[in-house]
Amino acid sequence: MSDDFKASRPIYMQIVDKIMQQIARQELKEGQKLPSVREMAIESGVNPNTIQRTYSELERMHIVETKRGQGTFITDKREVLEEVKKKLQFDIVDRFIANMKELGMSEEELITELTQHLNKRKEEKS
């Protein structure tokens, strides 16, 4: 429907990923209220039980807090949100390294390749 989901990962985790990315991009800010389970379900075209699991998982990760009778909120602890961003960055770099190694590149080679690539982009822009 509105979202496409990969088969290889549970849908509730894919929505966790999506919310973490929104936090990293600061589309979701500290203390911000999340849509209700049903609203989120409609928005993403997903079973509400799945969204409930997403929220529970985020709660377990201390990224959101559920306040009784008020709803679910992004934590107001800035350090937790910084941590989210760092984790996403770490995962991306980790994947990059793994992919390059699969191509048979050494660590030195991949650093050279990355530096060259960045320089090239800089030149193209200017």
Added chain:
Amino acid sequence: MISFQKVTKKYGKETALQDIDFTFEQGKIYGLVGANGSGKSTTLKMIAGLVQPTSGSVSVNGKKANRRIAADVSYLTELDMFYEGFTVLDMLHFSASQFQDLNMETAYELISYMALDKDKKIKELSKGNRGRLKLVISLSRKVPVLLLDEPFSGLDPMVRESIVKGLLHYIDFDRQTVIIATHEIAEIEPLLDDVVVINQGHFAAHFHVETLREQYGLSVVEWMRENINQL
């Protein structure tokens, strides 16, 4: 809760369903998938009390599924069942006269949600809008069991999306049991709790959709592709 106990259905010499023992739990959304002629529609019609088992029994919340079960079960057929001369509004009033639990307020809300014109005659509606109207009537009822037989067949993606959103909006998730028989499983998979695979009159498999992803990294469609020959 819908319970099938040793249910077999034969049409003449043809066996449509064979020895089904199964319980559909309250508050879940089930997808019922399988090839044409596998027994999907027969299963739904039995729950709706429109078809009687040759042997065994089907019950809905403890009541035997016969014609009077219509008070507890809303059944959206894959066929068109409208009077062409009726307007959309006539159809709602007629349905309300047949089903005491039809909530007119919800119906009006759904009509505008689905962008239907209440004064339009049914024969003037597009196929997509007739599909939407059927859903409006089904969802307007406060009913424990909602059965949808191929609600998407022949409808374009826009209509399908509005139907899925309509379902998410108006289903009572704690109380209603919803069973959707469909070929378009990929599209509604995120909507489902469980899937039941029917093959040649047997309930060949039953699983929780998210568990399938978690444990095997497979969507329902992929699982079917890998397993349908072994069923």
